[in-house]
Amino acid sequence: MLTYQIIVLIISILGIALGIHRYRNDSFSTLVFSLWTLAWIAIIIITFFPNITTVFALRFGLGRGLDAVYIFSILLLFYIVFKLYNLIEQQKxxxxxxxxxxxxxxxxx
Amino acid sequence: MNTKEIPPITSNIYIILSCYNEEETLEEVVTGLVERGFKVLIIDDGSKDNSPIIARKLVKKFAPNVYHYRHTINVGLGGAIKTGIKAALSKSADIMITFDADGQHNPDDLYEMYPPLQEGKADVVIAARDFEDMPTGRRFGNTVMNYITYVFQGSMVKDSQSGLRAFTASAARKLELKSPQYGVSSEIIGEIKRKRLKLVEVPMTTIYDQRTIEKGTNTIVGLKIIFEFLNETLKR
Incomplete structure (x- = not known):
């Protein structure tokens, strides 16, 4: 196992643990908790089997596997920021x- | 204007006085309005200075012509106007007039505002400032705001950012205001057009001093208004 894989694994386990804690506290809804856990599991899978990303990348015509991960991450972050902004506006x-x-x-x- | 020229008040008129940290001018402004025979709704938008204490004192002094509504936190001009309209409607107002508590409005200008509403000649009256009298920066800013209002709300008026506006109760009921802050002024212009209300514009005199200049629409407020409009336009 490579060093970065160990580090990512530890961070991911902490992430999932935090998710469980929040879910029990009622700070996370079931939907958010499921998405959160799935995201961390995806990160673990990609870290240990990086070749998977290449399959996705080829399917979407994005060249390298890592590029696909970056692009999807950025899109996901944009979406989350947009959602948060709307939520804050509604609360206001x-x-x-x-x-x-x-x-x-x-x-x- | 001398006493002979004062048009009689034949309807139930309430002044919606939005107030945010106006301890220096609040008493003088309210006194001026009550002396002219108007009922005043002080909408304190979460002031952190002595405005609430002064407002309470004025409620006692001028009872039953002055009322005090307090937002526990600062919402913005739009929020204050919305609370004011609801308050006036709950008091069965026939006419309501928005007025600033910072002392920049001349209460004598009100005499031009309610007659067209009382006579059924208009649903809304807006008092427009004379842009020629404004300091240069302010004149430029307000001209730009008129065009922005035109682009986003589809209506060109003489002074889109005027704080002196009078509505009949039925017109006020029709207004659907979303902007919690300064964008409300332009939004009202848009609503007048969308709800097909009859608008009359009358001239007004404005008192400029350092204080009112600092408090009014500056570039940052202007940019915030544009951002608010873009956001609302995208959501439609």
């Missing part, structure tokens, strides 16, 4: 409505 809206309702309920006259 809900907080604003709550603040307004409280003001209307507790006014002085």
């Amino acid at each position: 809206k809900r907080i604003n409505e709550l603040v307004s309702e409280l003001a209307l309920k507790n006014h002085e006259d």
